[in-house]
Amino acid sequence: MTVREVYPEEKISSSSLLHRSLNDSPHLVEKAIGSYLYLQNGTKILDSCGGAAVISVGHLNQTVIDRMADQLRCLTYVHTLEYTSSPSEILAEKLLENYHDQIGKVFFATSGSEASEGAYKLAIQYFFERGLTTKTKFISRNQSYHGNCLAGLSLSGHKGRRAPYEHILNSDFHKISDTNEYRGKLKHESTDDYVKRLVDELESKILEIGPENVAGFFAETIVGATAGCVLPPKNYFKGIRQICDKYDVLLILDEVMCGSGRTGTFFAWEQEDIVPDITCSGKALSSGYAPLSAIFIGHKIIKTLSNGSSAFNNGHTYQSFPLSCAAANVVQDIISENNLLQNVKNQGNYLGECLSRKLQNLKSVGNIRGRGLFWAIEFVKDKLSKEPFDPSVKYGYRVQKTAWSNGLAVYPGSGTIDGHYGDHILIAPSFDVSEDLIETITNIIAQSIQDCENKYL
Ligand code: PLP
Numbered sequence: 400m401t402v403r404e405v406y407p408e409e410k411i412s413s414s415s416l417l418h419r420s421l422n423d424s425p426h427l428v429e430k431a432i433g434s435y436l437y438l439q440n441g442t443k444i445l446d447s448c449g450g451a452a453v454i455s456v457g458h459l460n461q462t463v464i465d466r467m468a469d470q471l472r473c474l475t476y477v478h479t480l481e482y483t484s485s486p487s488e489i490l491a492e493k494l495l496e497n498y499h500d501q502i503g504k505v506f507f508a509t510s511g512s513e514a515s516e517g518a519y520k521l522a523i524q525y526f527f528e529r530g531l532t533t534k535t536k537f538i539s540r541n542q543s544y545h546g547n548c549l550a551g552l553s554l555s556g557h558k559g560r561r562a563p564y565e566h567i568l569n570s571d572f573h574k575i576s577d578t579n580e581y582r583g584k585l586k587h588e589s590t591d592d593y594v595k596r597l598v599d600e601l602e603s604k605i606l607e608i609g610p611e612n613v614a615g616f617f618a619e620t621i622v623g624a625t626a627g628c629v630l631p632p633k634n635y636f637k638g639i640r641q642i643c644d645k646y647d648v649l650l651i652l653d654e655v656m657c658g659s660g661r662t663g664t665f666f667a668w669e670q671e672d673i674v675p676d677i678t679c680s681g682k683a684l685s686s687g688y689a690p691l692s693a694i695f696i697g698h699k700i701i702k703t704l705s706n707g708s709s710a711f712n713n714g715h716t717y718q719s720f721p722l723s724c725a726a727a728n729v730v731q732d733i734i735s736e737n738n739l740l741q742n743v744k745n746q747g748n749y750l751g752e753c754l755s756r757k758l759q760n761l762k763s764v765g766n767i768r769g770r771g772l773f774w775a776i777e778f779v780k781d782k783l784s785k786e787p788f789d790p791s792v793k794y795g796y797r798v799q800k801t802a803w804s805n806g807l808a809v810y811p812g813s814g815t816i817d818g819h820y821g822d823h824i825l826i827a828p829s830f831d832v833s834e835d836l837i838e839t840i841t842n843i844i845a846q847s848i849q850d851c852e853n854k855y856l
Contacts, residue, residue, distance in 0.1 A: 511655030512546030627775030
């Protein structure tokens with residue numbers, strides 16, 4: 400079916416809808432199938448990022464659409480105060496099937512921001528029900544993004560998005576260093592010493608605020624949009640887990656972008672050999688077919704709530720939305736029936752290899768990093784000194800725009816975010832990506848960076 404058939408009489412004008420930018424008109428996508436976007440003007444674009452790392456089973460997967468249509472034919476909505484629905488119950492069972500030892504229950508919302516907000520409230524409620532009512536403060540990291548609502552933004556180190564609201568953002572949120580071996584590790588420092596320094600910093604911050612006041616430490620397991628796929632140094636989260644346990648502080652991991660299989664395991668934390676108390680997920684969970692996010696909650700929190708008020712003090716009209724849960728159910732079935740997590744691992748390794756081979760000699764490529772199908776390229780003005788581009792150059796955006804003209808969608812990240820580093824592009828293809836597509840993606844990226852170097856260096 401074509402868009403023309405769905406909207407035969409409608410004239411598309413871009414004047415009433417408030418887009419992300421008031422100045423630029425976004426591209427009108429008429430159709431997206433598999434790994435390709437088809438624009439109104441006839442252009443075909445290879446999608447290597449699924450928007451912001453959302454797509455996990457390709458665009459317009461017929462099996463997903465059929466099951467969603469079946470769901471719409473039997474139940475569109477129930478309010479969760481008194482009712483529940485089969486797709487939400489089945490999805491919860493399915494997601495926890497292999498994690499019953501680590502996770503007690505899961506809560507479904509619609510956006511990643513709602514998941515962060517809910518996790519923050521849950522942590523406070525947990526201590527409240529234990530009578531520890533002063534434990535309300537949080538610690539998070541400088542380069543981080545945890546959502547657009549006020550708690551998520553207070554937790555975030557995303558200076559650009561915070562700027563107009565600094566005065567109302569909660570001062571009970573404290574920041575410590577982000578982890579970035581490329582930028583933060585000192586010249587002669589070993590990774591072990593770097594990790595120790597970072598973990599000590601968390602401990603010092605808890606002691607400065609007072610352990611009796613700290614509810615949680617919030618972090619992205621792998622940092623997504625603000626800095627571009629920054630991996631935690633080896634044993635970092637093990638050290639963080641120990642400090643959180645020592646001071647009765649909850650460890651809350653935000654995997655909205657890096658989780659739901661994107662790095663080859665359902666939770667990215669599985670590869671860090673720790674279990675957090677709360678995990679936030681979203682994006683790839685329902686592969687963009689319908690909005691869905693999740694809060695995975697550890698046993699000790701569920702037990703405390705069960706013995707206390709017996710309810711999570713947080714509800715949304717559209718929580719556990721049947722259509723979203725139906726979509727995620729079939730997305731998860733497709734992932735397991737086709738062994739796509741293994742494909743994420745295999746093709747992820749291949750993607751890393753191709754990026755290193757094809758980009759390492761380019762002058763503006765400072766760092767290539769990632770895991771699974773979650774990779775970023777950080778750009779620098781000077782490779783040796785790692786001097787970043789002036790934010791006004793918007794080099795990351797220029798590479799993104801050039802890649803687009805060359806037929807490829809990548810996700811941009813600009814140094815303007817924090818004014819000092821992070822100028823990058825992000826690649827996060829669908830979990831079913833093939834070796835051939837990875838060849839094409841990385842060839843276009845190499846060509847686009849070369850085009851930008853010719854123009855701007
Ligand atoms: N947390 C992280 C790590 C994210 O990357 C995002 C979105 O990019 C969010 C939270 C917020 O999710 P949403 O945009 O769905 O509200």
